Amino acid sequence: xxxxxxxxxxxxxxxxxxxxxxxxxxxxxxxxxxxxxxxxxxxxxxxxxxxxxxxxxxxxxxxxxxxxxxxxxxxxxxxxxxxxxxxxxxxxxxxxxxxxxxxxxxxxxxxxxxxxxxxxxxxxxxxxxxxxxxxxxxxxxxxxxxxxxxxxxxxxxxxxxxxxxxxxxxxxxxxxxxxxxxxxxxxxxxxxxxxxxxxxxxxxxxxxxxxxxxxxxxxxxxxxxxxxxxxxxxxxxxxxxxxxxxxxxxxxxxxxxxxxxxxxxxxxxxxxxxxxxxxxxxxxxxxxxxxxxxxxxxxxxxxxxxxxxxxxxxxxxxxxxxxxxxxxxxxxxxxxxxxxxxxxxxxxxxxxxxxxxx
Ligand SMILES: Nc1ncnc2c1ncn2[C@@H]1O[C@H](COP(=O)(O)OP(=O)(O)O)[C@@H](O)[C@H]1O
Ligand SMILES: [Mg+2]
Numbered sequence: 357x358x359x360x361x362x363x364x365x366x367x368x369x370x371x372x373x374x375x376x377x378x379x380x381x382x383x384x385x386x387x388x389x390x391x392x393x394x395x396x397x398x399x400x401x402x403x404x405x406x407x408x409x410x411x412x413x414x415x416x417x418x419x420x421x422x423x424x425x426x427x428x429x430x431x432x433x434x435x436x437x438x439x440x441x442x443x444x445x446x447x448x449x450x451x452x453x454x455x456x457x458x459x460x461x462x463x464x465x466x467x468x469x470x471x472x473x474x475x476x477x478x479x480x481x482x483x484x485x486x487x488x489x490x491x492x493x494x495x496x497x498x499x500x501x502x503x504x505x506x507x508x509x510x511x512x513x514x515x516x517x518x519x520x521x522x523x524x525x526x527x528x529x530x531x532x533x534x535x536x537x538x539x540x541x542x543x544x545x546x547x548x549x550x551x552x553x554x555x556x557x558x559x560x561x562x563x564x565x566x567x568x569x570x571x572x573x574x575x576x577x578x579x580x581x582x583x584x585x586x587x588x589x590x591x592x593x594x595x596x597x598x599x600x601x602x603x604x605x606x607x608x609x610x611x612x613x614x615x616x617x618x619x620x621x622x623x624x625x626x627x628x629x630x631x632x633x634x635x636x637x638x639x640x641x642x643x644x645x646x647x648x649x650x651x652x653x654x655x656x657x658x659x660x661x662x663x664x665x666x667x668x669x670x671x672x673x674x675x676x677x678x679x680x681x682x683x684x685x686x687x688x689x690x691x692x693x694x695x696x697x698x699x700x701x702x703x704x705x706x707x708x709x710x711x712x713x714x
Pocket of ligand 1: 369372373374392393394395396397398399400401
Protein backbone atom coordinates (compact mmCIF):
# COMPACT_ATOMS: atom_id res chain seq x y z
CA UNK A 357 0.00 0.00 0.00
CA UNK A 358 1.65 3.22 -1.11
CA UNK A 359 0.30 6.47 -2.37
CA UNK A 360 2.83 9.10 -3.38
CA UNK A 361 2.36 12.84 -3.27
CA UNK A 362 4.97 14.96 -5.00
CA UNK A 363 4.34 18.52 -3.90
CA UNK A 364 5.94 21.45 -5.71
CA UNK A 365 9.26 19.63 -5.97
CA UNK A 366 12.08 21.66 -7.43
CA UNK A 367 15.64 20.52 -8.11
CA UNK A 368 18.38 22.54 -9.74
CA UNK A 369 21.99 21.78 -10.66
CA UNK A 370 23.68 25.17 -10.77
CA UNK A 371 21.74 27.13 -13.38
CA UNK A 372 19.96 24.07 -14.75
CA UNK A 373 16.40 23.64 -13.47
CA UNK A 374 16.10 19.86 -13.76
CA UNK A 375 12.71 19.61 -12.03
CA UNK A 376 10.53 22.70 -11.89
CA UNK A 377 7.89 22.74 -9.15
CA UNK A 378 6.40 19.40 -10.11
CA UNK A 379 3.08 18.48 -8.51
CA UNK A 380 1.97 14.88 -8.99
CA UNK A 381 -0.07 12.30 -7.12
CA UNK A 382 0.53 8.61 -7.79
CA UNK A 383 -2.20 6.32 -6.52
CA UNK A 384 -1.72 3.11 -4.60
CA UNK A 385 -0.74 0.28 -6.97
CA UNK A 386 -0.74 2.60 -9.93
CA UNK A 387 1.71 2.17 -12.80
CA UNK A 388 2.80 5.74 -13.50
CA UNK A 389 5.07 6.43 -16.45
CA UNK A 390 7.24 9.55 -16.56
CA UNK A 391 7.67 10.29 -20.26
CA UNK A 392 9.70 12.97 -21.98
CA UNK A 393 12.72 13.62 -24.18
CA UNK A 394 16.26 13.14 -22.95
CA UNK A 395 17.29 15.78 -20.43
CA UNK A 396 13.76 16.77 -19.37
CA UNK A 397 14.31 15.78 -15.73
CA UNK A 398 12.80 12.28 -15.48
CA UNK A 399 15.77 10.62 -13.81
CA UNK A 400 16.24 13.55 -11.46
CA UNK A 401 12.60 13.37 -10.33
CA UNK A 402 12.94 9.62 -9.79
CA UNK A 403 16.13 10.09 -7.79
CA UNK A 404 14.39 12.71 -5.66
CA UNK A 405 11.66 10.15 -4.95
CA UNK A 406 14.27 7.58 -4.00
CA UNK A 407 16.13 10.01 -1.77
CA UNK A 408 19.25 9.89 -3.94
CA UNK A 409 18.95 13.63 -4.57
CA UNK A 410 18.03 16.31 -2.04
CA UNK A 411 15.26 18.56 -3.32
CA UNK A 412 15.75 22.34 -3.33
CA UNK A 413 12.17 22.87 -2.25
CA UNK A 414 8.87 21.01 -2.08
CA UNK A 415 7.85 17.84 -0.29
CA UNK A 416 7.51 14.14 -1.01
CA UNK A 417 4.88 12.19 0.89
CA UNK A 418 4.53 8.41 0.87
CA UNK A 419 1.31 7.27 2.50
CA UNK A 420 0.91 10.78 3.81
CA UNK A 421 4.21 10.54 5.65
CA UNK A 422 6.65 13.31 4.79
CA UNK A 423 9.78 11.45 3.65
CA UNK A 424 11.51 14.47 2.11
CA UNK A 425 14.34 14.36 4.64
CA UNK A 426 14.53 10.57 4.90
CA UNK A 427 17.56 8.67 3.62
CA UNK A 428 16.83 6.17 0.81
CA UNK A 429 16.80 3.14 3.11
CA UNK A 430 13.88 4.50 5.13
CA UNK A 431 11.59 5.09 2.18
CA UNK A 432 10.58 1.45 1.44
CA UNK A 433 11.51 1.91 -2.18
CA UNK A 434 13.25 -0.43 -4.63
CA UNK A 435 14.88 0.83 -7.80
CA UNK A 436 15.92 -0.64 -11.13
CA UNK A 437 18.43 1.48 -13.00
CA UNK A 438 19.03 1.99 -16.69
CA UNK A 439 22.46 0.34 -16.48
CA UNK A 440 21.32 -2.76 -14.67
CA UNK A 441 23.79 -2.20 -11.84
CA UNK A 442 24.22 -5.84 -10.99
CA UNK A 443 27.44 -6.93 -9.34
CA UNK A 444 29.79 -8.79 -11.70
CA UNK A 445 31.57 -10.62 -8.87
CA UNK A 446 28.36 -12.06 -7.42
CA UNK A 447 26.39 -15.00 -8.79
CA UNK A 448 22.87 -14.47 -10.06
CA UNK A 449 21.56 -15.92 -6.80
CA UNK A 450 23.66 -13.53 -4.70
CA UNK A 451 22.68 -10.59 -6.88
CA UNK A 452 19.00 -11.30 -6.37
CA UNK A 453 19.58 -11.96 -2.66
CA UNK A 454 21.51 -8.72 -2.17
CA UNK A 455 18.69 -6.60 -0.74
CA UNK A 456 17.51 -9.45 1.48
CA UNK A 457 20.99 -9.95 2.94
CA UNK A 458 21.00 -6.24 3.78
CA UNK A 459 17.82 -6.87 5.75
CA UNK A 460 19.55 -9.77 7.60
CA UNK A 461 16.81 -12.25 6.76
CA UNK A 462 17.28 -15.91 7.73
CA UNK A 463 18.95 -18.11 5.11
CA UNK A 464 15.86 -20.25 4.47
CA UNK A 465 13.72 -17.22 3.85
CA UNK A 466 16.26 -15.70 1.46
CA UNK A 467 16.35 -18.95 -0.52
CA UNK A 468 12.58 -19.02 -0.73
CA UNK A 469 12.24 -15.42 -1.85
CA UNK A 470 15.06 -15.61 -4.40
CA UNK A 471 13.52 -18.85 -5.69
CA UNK A 472 10.11 -17.36 -6.25
CA UNK A 473 11.42 -14.16 -7.86
CA UNK A 474 13.63 -16.25 -10.14
CA UNK A 475 10.65 -18.40 -11.04
CA UNK A 476 8.51 -15.37 -11.82
CA UNK A 477 11.20 -14.03 -14.15
CA UNK A 478 12.06 -17.46 -15.54
CA UNK A 479 15.71 -17.43 -14.59
CA UNK A 480 15.71 -20.33 -12.07
CA UNK A 481 18.25 -22.22 -14.15
CA UNK A 482 20.75 -19.33 -14.07
CA UNK A 483 21.13 -18.90 -10.31
CA UNK A 484 24.64 -20.38 -10.15
CA UNK A 485 25.98 -18.31 -13.03
CA UNK A 486 27.79 -14.99 -12.99
CA UNK A 487 26.64 -11.88 -14.90
CA UNK A 488 29.36 -12.33 -17.56
CA UNK A 489 27.88 -15.75 -18.35
CA UNK A 490 24.36 -14.57 -19.16
CA UNK A 491 22.80 -12.38 -21.88
CA UNK A 492 21.77 -8.73 -21.59
CA UNK A 493 18.11 -9.65 -21.36
CA UNK A 494 18.84 -12.15 -18.60
CA UNK A 495 20.88 -9.57 -16.68
CA UNK A 496 17.90 -7.25 -16.90
CA UNK A 497 15.70 -9.94 -15.42
CA UNK A 498 18.16 -10.36 -12.57
CA UNK A 499 17.97 -6.64 -11.83
CA UNK A 500 14.17 -6.76 -11.79
CA UNK A 501 14.17 -9.91 -9.65
CA UNK A 502 16.44 -8.23 -7.12
CA UNK A 503 14.19 -5.19 -6.96
CA UNK A 504 11.02 -7.19 -6.40
CA UNK A 505 12.40 -9.54 -3.71
CA UNK A 506 12.65 -6.74 -1.19
CA UNK A 507 8.89 -6.27 -1.46
CA UNK A 508 9.14 -2.52 -1.27
CA UNK A 509 6.02 -0.36 -1.23
CA UNK A 510 7.23 1.48 -4.29
CA UNK A 511 9.16 0.23 -7.32
CA UNK A 512 11.08 2.85 -9.30
CA UNK A 513 12.39 1.94 -12.74
CA UNK A 514 14.61 4.15 -14.87
CA UNK A 515 14.56 3.14 -18.54
CA UNK A 516 14.98 -0.52 -17.58
CA UNK A 517 14.61 -1.77 -21.14
CA UNK A 518 16.74 0.77 -22.95
CA UNK A 519 19.85 -1.40 -23.12
CA UNK A 520 18.08 -4.26 -24.83
CA UNK A 521 17.78 -4.85 -28.55
CA UNK A 522 14.43 -4.13 -30.19
CA UNK A 523 13.01 -7.65 -30.16
CA UNK A 524 13.98 -8.36 -26.57
CA UNK A 525 12.52 -5.03 -25.51
CA UNK A 526 9.14 -5.97 -26.94
CA UNK A 527 9.24 -9.29 -25.15
CA UNK A 528 10.37 -7.81 -21.82
CA UNK A 529 7.79 -5.04 -22.08
CA UNK A 530 4.94 -7.54 -22.17
CA UNK A 531 6.54 -9.58 -19.38
CA UNK A 532 7.02 -6.55 -17.17
CA UNK A 533 3.41 -5.58 -17.64
CA UNK A 534 2.21 -9.03 -16.61
CA UNK A 535 4.64 -9.21 -13.71
CA UNK A 536 3.75 -5.84 -12.27
CA UNK A 537 0.07 -6.64 -12.50
CA UNK A 538 0.75 -9.55 -10.19
CA UNK A 539 2.87 -7.58 -7.74
CA UNK A 540 0.28 -5.00 -6.68
CA UNK A 541 3.06 -2.47 -6.15
CA UNK A 542 3.05 1.23 -6.88
CA UNK A 543 5.39 1.74 -9.82
CA UNK A 544 7.02 4.85 -11.21
CA UNK A 545 8.60 4.04 -14.54
CA UNK A 546 10.80 6.42 -16.53
CA UNK A 547 11.11 6.22 -20.30
CA UNK A 548 11.69 8.45 -23.32
CA UNK A 549 9.96 5.84 -25.49
CA UNK A 550 6.39 6.88 -26.15
CA UNK A 551 5.30 3.40 -27.26
CA UNK A 552 6.56 1.94 -23.99
CA UNK A 553 4.68 4.65 -22.10
CA UNK A 554 1.43 3.99 -23.94
CA UNK A 555 1.72 0.24 -23.53
CA UNK A 556 2.65 0.12 -19.85
CA UNK A 557 1.18 3.08 -18.03
CA UNK A 558 -2.07 3.29 -16.11
CA UNK A 559 -1.33 6.98 -16.49
CA UNK A 560 1.40 8.92 -18.23
CA UNK A 561 3.03 12.07 -16.86
CA UNK A 562 4.60 13.99 -19.74
CA UNK A 563 7.59 16.18 -18.92
CA UNK A 564 9.50 18.79 -20.89
CA UNK A 565 12.38 20.96 -19.67
CA UNK A 566 11.71 20.12 -16.02
CA UNK A 567 8.00 20.90 -16.26
CA UNK A 568 5.10 18.51 -16.00
CA UNK A 569 2.83 19.19 -18.98
CA UNK A 570 0.04 16.62 -18.75
CA UNK A 571 -0.98 13.67 -16.58
CA UNK A 572 -3.59 11.40 -18.06
CA UNK A 573 -4.52 7.91 -19.17
CA UNK A 574 -2.52 6.79 -22.24
CA UNK A 575 -5.33 7.09 -24.76
CA UNK A 576 -6.37 10.43 -23.33
CA UNK A 577 -2.83 11.78 -23.81
CA UNK A 578 -2.80 10.28 -27.30
CA UNK A 579 -6.23 11.58 -28.39
CA UNK A 580 -6.26 14.85 -26.49
CA UNK A 581 -2.71 16.12 -26.03
CA UNK A 582 -2.58 19.20 -23.83
CA UNK A 583 -0.02 20.86 -26.10
CA UNK A 584 1.34 20.71 -29.62
CA UNK A 585 4.61 19.34 -28.22
CA UNK A 586 2.85 16.32 -26.73
CA UNK A 587 0.88 15.61 -29.92
CA UNK A 588 4.14 15.68 -31.84
CA UNK A 589 6.05 13.60 -29.30
CA UNK A 590 3.53 10.80 -28.89
CA UNK A 591 2.40 8.62 -31.75
CA UNK A 592 3.97 7.25 -34.87
CA UNK A 593 3.63 9.10 -37.15
CA UNK A 594 3.38 12.18 -34.93
CA UNK A 595 0.21 14.27 -34.96
CA UNK A 596 -0.21 16.51 -38.06
CA UNK A 597 -0.51 20.24 -37.54
CA UNK A 598 -2.20 22.59 -39.99
CA UNK A 599 -2.39 26.35 -39.53
CA UNK A 600 -5.94 27.67 -39.74
CA UNK A 601 -7.95 30.82 -39.13
CA UNK A 602 -11.29 30.75 -37.35
CA UNK A 603 -13.68 33.64 -37.96
CA UNK A 604 -17.45 34.04 -37.85
CA UNK A 605 -17.74 32.60 -41.37
CA UNK A 606 -15.89 29.36 -40.82
CA UNK A 607 -12.58 27.60 -40.33
CA UNK A 608 -10.17 28.51 -43.10
CA UNK A 609 -7.32 26.16 -43.95
CA UNK A 610 -5.32 27.65 -46.80
CA UNK A 611 -7.82 28.12 -49.67
CA UNK A 612 -10.43 25.82 -48.17
CA UNK A 613 -13.35 26.94 -46.01
CA UNK A 614 -14.57 24.40 -43.49
CA UNK A 615 -17.72 24.57 -41.39
CA UNK A 616 -17.75 25.94 -37.83
CA UNK A 617 -19.48 22.65 -36.95
CA UNK A 618 -16.02 21.09 -36.70
CA UNK A 619 -15.35 23.13 -33.57
CA UNK A 620 -15.93 21.38 -30.26
CA UNK A 621 -18.68 22.19 -27.83
CA UNK A 622 -17.48 24.80 -25.42
CA UNK A 623 -15.33 26.61 -27.95
CA UNK A 624 -15.62 30.35 -27.42
CA UNK A 625 -14.74 32.58 -30.30
CA UNK A 626 -12.68 35.56 -29.17
CA UNK A 627 -14.61 37.92 -31.52
CA UNK A 628 -11.90 38.70 -34.03
CA UNK A 629 -10.31 36.20 -36.39
CA UNK A 630 -8.28 33.64 -34.43
CA UNK A 631 -5.13 31.96 -35.65
CA UNK A 632 -4.94 28.34 -34.57
CA UNK A 633 -3.29 25.07 -35.41
CA UNK A 634 -5.39 22.05 -36.17
CA UNK A 635 -3.86 18.87 -34.73
CA UNK A 636 -5.07 15.67 -36.36
CA UNK A 637 -3.67 12.15 -36.38
CA UNK A 638 -3.03 10.10 -39.53
CA UNK A 639 -5.75 7.57 -38.68
CA UNK A 640 -8.45 10.18 -38.02
CA UNK A 641 -8.68 11.40 -41.60
CA UNK A 642 -11.02 9.88 -44.18
CA UNK A 643 -9.50 9.96 -47.64
CA UNK A 644 -11.87 10.42 -50.59
CA UNK A 645 -11.42 10.48 -54.34
CA UNK A 646 -13.79 13.40 -54.97
CA UNK A 647 -14.76 16.71 -53.32
CA UNK A 648 -17.05 16.52 -50.29
CA UNK A 649 -18.35 18.85 -47.62
CA UNK A 650 -15.70 19.86 -45.08
CA UNK A 651 -12.96 18.13 -47.04
CA UNK A 652 -9.47 19.48 -47.58
CA UNK A 653 -7.97 19.03 -51.00
CA UNK A 654 -4.45 17.69 -51.29
CA UNK A 655 -2.07 15.96 -53.64
CA UNK A 656 -0.37 12.69 -52.73
CA UNK A 657 3.36 13.20 -52.49
CA UNK A 658 4.36 9.65 -51.63
CA UNK A 659 2.72 6.34 -50.66
CA UNK A 660 4.40 4.05 -48.13
CA UNK A 661 2.92 0.55 -47.84
CA UNK A 662 3.43 -0.55 -44.23
CA UNK A 663 1.57 -3.84 -44.36
CA UNK A 664 -1.55 -3.19 -42.33
CA UNK A 665 -1.87 0.35 -43.67
CA UNK A 666 -0.67 2.53 -46.54
CA UNK A 667 0.76 5.75 -45.16
CA UNK A 668 0.25 8.70 -47.51
CA UNK A 669 2.22 11.93 -47.32
CA UNK A 670 -0.06 14.59 -48.78
CA UNK A 671 0.66 18.18 -49.75
CA UNK A 672 -2.06 20.56 -48.53
CA UNK A 673 -1.23 24.09 -49.63
CA UNK A 674 2.27 24.56 -48.25
CA UNK A 675 1.95 21.84 -45.60
CA UNK A 676 2.76 18.16 -45.66
CA UNK A 677 0.53 15.83 -43.65
CA UNK A 678 0.41 12.08 -43.16
CA UNK A 679 -2.76 10.04 -43.43
CA UNK A 680 -3.54 6.33 -43.26
CA UNK A 681 -5.46 4.45 -45.91
CA UNK A 682 -6.36 0.82 -46.27
CA UNK A 683 -3.89 -1.00 -48.56
CA UNK A 684 -6.69 -2.22 -50.83
CA UNK A 685 -7.65 1.36 -51.70
CA UNK A 686 -4.52 1.61 -53.78
CA UNK A 687 -3.87 5.36 -53.83
CA UNK A 688 -0.98 6.49 -56.01
CA UNK A 689 1.56 9.30 -55.74
CA UNK A 690 0.46 12.34 -57.76
CA UNK A 691 -3.30 11.71 -57.25
CA UNK A 692 -5.54 14.50 -56.03
CA UNK A 693 -7.56 13.54 -52.99
CA UNK A 694 -10.01 15.07 -50.47
CA UNK A 695 -9.70 14.55 -46.76
CA UNK A 696 -12.33 14.76 -44.03
CA UNK A 697 -11.14 15.10 -40.46
CA UNK A 698 -13.00 13.38 -37.63
CA UNK A 699 -14.20 16.40 -35.66
CA UNK A 700 -14.10 14.49 -32.36
CA UNK A 701 -10.41 13.83 -32.87
CA UNK A 702 -9.25 17.32 -33.80
CA UNK A 703 -7.07 19.21 -31.33
CA UNK A 704 -7.35 22.99 -31.62
CA UNK A 705 -4.19 24.68 -30.49
CA UNK A 706 -3.13 28.24 -29.90
CA UNK A 707 -0.74 29.19 -32.69
CA UNK A 708 1.65 31.05 -30.35
CA UNK A 709 1.71 28.87 -27.24
CA UNK A 710 0.82 25.48 -28.73
CA UNK A 711 -1.63 24.95 -25.87
CA UNK A 712 -4.86 23.10 -26.67
CA UNK A 713 -7.78 25.53 -26.59
CA UNK A 714 -10.68 23.47 -25.32
N1 LIG B 1 24.33 15.46 -11.24
C1 LIG B 1 24.05 16.42 -12.12
N2 LIG B 1 24.81 17.55 -12.22
C2 LIG B 1 24.51 18.52 -13.09
N3 LIG B 1 23.48 18.48 -13.94
C3 LIG B 1 22.69 17.40 -13.92
C4 LIG B 1 22.93 16.31 -13.01
N4 LIG B 1 21.97 15.38 -13.21
C5 LIG B 1 21.18 15.86 -14.19
N5 LIG B 1 21.59 17.07 -14.61
C6 LIG B 1 20.94 17.90 -15.64
O1 LIG B 1 19.58 18.02 -15.31
C7 LIG B 1 18.77 17.94 -16.46
C8 LIG B 1 17.81 16.76 -16.33
O2 LIG B 1 18.55 15.55 -16.39
P1 LIG B 1 17.90 14.12 -16.20
O3 LIG B 1 17.03 14.14 -15.00
O4 LIG B 1 19.00 13.13 -16.22
O5 LIG B 1 17.01 14.00 -17.51
P2 LIG B 1 16.35 12.71 -18.20
O6 LIG B 1 16.42 11.57 -17.26
O7 LIG B 1 14.95 13.14 -18.51
O8 LIG B 1 17.12 12.47 -19.46
C9 LIG B 1 19.72 17.82 -17.64
O9 LIG B 1 19.92 19.11 -18.16
C10 LIG B 1 20.97 17.27 -17.01
O10 LIG B 1 22.10 17.67 -17.74
MG1 LIG C 1 17.35 9.69 -17.53
